[in-house]
Amino acid sequence: MGIVLHWFRRDLRLADNTALAAAARDADHVVPVFVLDPRILAADDIGAPRVSFLLEALRSLAADLDKTGAPLVFLRGDPEKEIPRLARSLGADAVHANVDYSPYSRARDARVREALGKERVAWREFHDQLLVAPELCVKDDGLPYTVFTPFARRWRTFEKRPPLPRPRLARLDPSLVTRAGGGPVPASSAELGLPLEAEIEPGSEKQARRRLDAFVEAKLLRYKTERDFPGLESTSHLSPHLKFGTISPRAIYHRVGEAIGADLAGLDPSKPGKPLSQAQGERLREAGSFLNEIIWREFYQAVLFHFPHVVHRPFQERFVGFRWPKADPAHVAAWRDGLTGFPIVDAAMRQLARTGWMHNRLRMVTAMFLTKTMLVDWRIGERIFMQRLVDGDVASNNGGWQWSSSTGTDAAPYFRIFNPLSQSLKFDPDGAFIRAWVPELRELPSPLVHSPDDEPLRRAACGYPAPVVDYAAGRARALELLAPLAKG
Numbered sequence: 001m002g003i004v005l006h007w008f009r010r011d012l013r014l015a016d017n018t019a020l021a022a023a024a025r026d027a028d029h030v031v032p033v034f035v036l037d038p039r040i041l042a043a044d045d046i047g048a049p050r051v052s053f054l055l056e057a058l059r060s061l062a063a064d065l066d067k068t069g070a071p072l073v074f075l076r077g078d079p080e081k082e083i084p085r086l087a088r089s090l091g092a093d094a095v096h097a098n099v100d101y102s103p104y105s106r107a108r109d110a111r112v113r114e115a116l117g118k119e120r121v122a123w124r125e126f127h128d129q130l131l132v133a134p135e136l137c138v139k140d141d142g143l144p145y146t147v148f149t150p151f152a153r154r155w156r157t158f159e160k161r162p163p164l165p166r167p168r169l170a171r172l173d174p175s176l177v178t179r180a181g182g183g184p185v186p187a188s189s190a191e192l193g194l195p196l197e198a199e200i201e202p203g204s205e206k207q208a209r210r211r212l213d214a215f216v217e218a219k220l221l222r223y224k225t226e227r228d229f230p231g232l233e234s235t236s237h238l239s240p241h242l243k244f245g246t247i248s249p250r251a252i253y254h255r256v257g258e259a260i261g262a263d264l265a266g267l268d269p270s271k272p273g274k275p276l277s278q279a280q281g282e283r284l285r286e287a288g289s290f291l292n293e294i295i296w297r298e299f300y301q302a303v304l305f306h307f308p309h310v311v312h313r314p315f316q317e318r319f320v321g322f323r324w325p326k327a328d329p330a331h332v333a334a335w336r337d338g339l340t341g342f343p344i345v346d347a348a349m350r351q352l353a354r355t356g357w358m359h360n361r362l363r364m365v366t367a368m369f370l371t372k373t374m375l376v377d378w379r380i381g382e383r384i385f386m387q388r389l390v391d392g393d394v395a396s397n398n399g400g401w402q403w404s405s406s407t408g409t410d411a412a413p414y415f416r417i418f419n420p421l422s423q424s425l426k427f428d429p430d431g432a433f434i435r436a437w438v439p440e441l442r443e444l445p446s447p448l449v450h451s452p453d454d455e456p457l458r459r460a461a462c463g464y465p466a467p468v469v470d471y472a473a474g475r476a477r478a479l480e481l482l483a484p485l486a487k488g
């Protein structure tokens with residue numbers, strides 16, 4: 001093939017990029033392109049942390065591509081117009097892209113593909129974003145899984161190919177680069193009307209690799225034991241990198257396998273394999289718990305792929321007609337701003353506002369607090385998370401919110417409500433995490449730091465708010481209104 005456009009979207013890296021590697025193999029010239037879609041920027045769930053991370057990842061990608069002599073063409077506009085226009089003006093034979101499974105992207109890609117067809121330009125898409133494509137990881141009868149555990153069991157039986165090296169891209173003729181046009185990647189999200197207030201993870205392929213190496217070397221083999229304690233910083237922080245593809249899931253999977261010195265197929269219960277030594281078994285248990293989280297990501301992408309309606313509607317049909325009580329804006333604002341008077345909830349929401357990231361356990365605690373103590377519709381919290389998270393991802397965020405509000409795929413045979421106080425005592429036992437994010441409470445000893453309203457005068461002297469809702473009353477209402485639906 002002569003010229004192939006590689007359209008970057010959620011795959012902002014050169015290493016192990018399936019569609020890019022195929023383009024480099026099959027074409028004489030690869031023209032890398034990214035299109036900033038104004039509809040995504042105008043969506044009500046967009047936020048500065050995600051856009052900042054994206055722009056930085058793009059600048060870093062552009063610098064890496066400059067070194068190869070095939071510079072990134074950065075365009076702004078509707079992809080269904082820009083991609084065919086560019087293909088036409090360069091005389092491209094094909095456009096390559098890695099599949100993005102979100103409903104918006106699938107609809108957009110269908111339009112781009114149709115427009116390209118009219119120009120007689122081929123559209124070639126590749127599975128890349130997940131270790132196992134969602135169409136493949138289905139039940140024997142071809143139906144999708146709706147429960148995590150059997151999905152994970154099946155998922156483990158698939159081979160996971162090793163990562164591909166960085167491709168060699170041919171240097172582009174300067175006249176072709178000029179004809180492609182495009183402009184510079186914006187220097188900051190503020191240029192796009194989204195000023196950044198949080199301090200976020202730097203977005204780049206190099207930083208992703210650094211994160212992975214540091215995690216594997218120092219934390220992987222303690223992951224199962226420590227991952228639930230927000231104060232220990234024991235998780236990988238790879239989520240924004242997986243969201244924007246500055247690292248591939250295969251790079252993570254195989255790096256973990258190397259580190260524990262065992263074939264990860266050993267995690268596949270259907271393959272007997274060699275018996276493991278006690279030390280290997282221990283390593284596999286710790287690392288296996290991390291891989292389980294990687295599988296959760298794949299599960300929620302598969303749920304979104306097979307049930308795209310979850311973007312707006314509850315996954316559980318039983319909840320479709322349910323009318324959530326009218327949300328009190330003061331409650332939602334207190335939750336969003338970390339001023340509820342419940343220290344663990346406030347610490348988590350302040351961590352989110354300041355860093356664009358929140359620990360997984362606290363995402364569950366805060367989501368349950370909003371939906372099952374304040375009785376606020378999960379879609380309101382889901383949107384606020386998307387606006388504030390650097391890793392905001394429609395599949396994982398929607399999955400997490402629906403799981404937490406019991407409208408989703410949680411298979412527990414009981415109605416789950418996390419009590420913020422017991423969660424706080426269990427997972428932040430010495431209160432260090434609370435003190436780090438809620439300075440008003442810094443001088444309070446444990447256990448008072450977890451429930452400062454036990455001494456209202458002392459709490460008020462710290463300048464910390466009184467609880468804005470009554471936890472016991474909220475819980476009772478949740479049990480009355482939601483629990484019967486949740487359990488059918």
Ligand SMILES: Cc1cc2nc3c(=O)[nH]c(=O)nc-3n(C[C@H](O)[C@H](O)[C@H](O)COP(=O)(O)OP(=O)(O)OC[C@H]3O[C@@H](n4cnc5c(N)ncnc54)[C@H](O)[C@@H]3O)c2cc1C
Pocket residue numbers: 227235236237238239240242243293294295296297298300358359360361363364367385389391392393394396397398399400401404
């Ligand atoms: C209400 C709620 C909202 C969430 N919103 C998002 C979101 O928008 N984007 C997002 O990436 N994750 C989301 N999660 C999942 C999870 O909280 C984050 O992936 C995790 O905290 C990221 O930190 P980490 O990279 O250090 O995770 P690690 O513990 O190091 O896990 C490794 C990777 O596994 C994946 N992962 C881990 N836990 C989950 C999970 N429960 N569901 C799906 N994938 C998981 C992530 O890609 C993560 O980077 C949400 C969870 C809840 C309960």
